[in-house]
Amino acid sequence: VSGTLLHVSASARRDDSLSRRAGRELVGGLTAVRPSLRVVGRDLAEASPPHPSAAFVHASLKQPAERGPDDVAALEYSETLIAELEAADIVVIDTPMHNFTVPSALKAWLDHVVRPQRTFGLRPHGKVGLLRDRPVFVVIACGARCHGEGAQEDFLTPYLRYVLGTIGLSRVDVLRLDGLRRGDAQVAAAFASGRDWMRERAAALT
Numbered sequence: 160v161s162g163t164l165l166h167v168s169a170s171a172r173r174d175d176s177l178s179r180r181a182g183r184e185l186v187g188g189l190t191a192v193r194p195s196l197r198v199v200g201r202d203l204a205e206a207s208p209p210h211p212s213a214a215f216v217h218a219s220l221k222q223p224a225e226r227g228p229d230d231v232a233a234l235e236y237s238e239t240l241i242a243e244l245e246a247a248d249i250v251v252i253d254t255p256m257h258n259f260t261v262p263s264a265l266k267a268w269l270d271h272v273v274r275p276q277r278t279f280g281l282r283p284h285g286k287v288g289l290l291r292d293r294p295v296f297v298v299i300a301c302g303a304r305c306h307g308e309g310a311q312e313d314f315l316t317p318y319l320r321y322v323l324g325t326i327g328l329s330r331v332d333v334l335r336l337d338g339l340r341r342g343d344a345q346v347a348a349a350f351a352s353g354r355d356w357m358r359e360r361a362a363a364l365t
């Protein structure tokens with residue numbers, strides 16, 4: 160199988176972004192073991208998804224059969240993002256941690272992608288995911304530490320697992336690079352252990 164890899168990047172920074180650097184390394188490792196993978200990029204800084212507009216909210220919450228042309232137009236961008244996700248056999252998301260959770264650009268992407276009657280269904284017992292499950296690799300860059308003395312709370316990892324699980328993506332594998340604003344030695348150490356993680360994931364793909 161050749162397959163498609165959707166690479167979502169969320170940092171507002173470009174060349175100096177550590178999450179992007181790690182995401183590039185991971186995608187490089189995965190495509191090295193599977194060279195036929197087609198990589199599709201979705202850069203959330205280059206073109207940030209808009210906050211949900213009133214038109215989007217109305218359209219999203221309507222029954223599909225009740226939607227008019229304006230509703231369809233308001234959902235067009237969301238449909239583009241969902242189609243990218245549906246076409247992907249592997250998803251890589253690289254993101255900074257902002258205030259203990261996802262940065263707003265990634266949250267906006269999720270708001271367009273996680274939609275009732277489209278990517279999740281409403282059942283009497285709760286929500287069920289409607290997307291085909293597939294591996295999702297998440298690389299998180301944190302300035303501070305999430306373990307040890309004075310550690311911060313990480314709401315990003317459990318949140319992403321939960322929200323992606325809601326749409327049917329249950330295989331969420333997370334690499335968190337911690338303490339990246341604690342000096343070059345900490346950055347080097349985080350990337351060194353990160354590379355072991357990446358090598359294992361690439362090896363599992365063969």
Ligand SMILES: Cc1cc2nc3c(=O)[nH]c(=O)nc-3n(C[C@H](O)[C@H](O)[C@H](O)COP(=O)(O)O)c2cc1C
Pocket residue numbers: 170171172175176177178179254255256257258259260300301302303304311339340
């Ligand atoms: C608005 C903002 C909020 C941040 N909040 C956190 C945070 O809650 N926890 C943390 O560890 N780092 C936080 N940071 C630091 C970044 O996560 C860190 O610098 C990371 O490397 C940024 O990713 P990037 O290098 O890919 O741009 C924050 C940075 C910014 C700009």
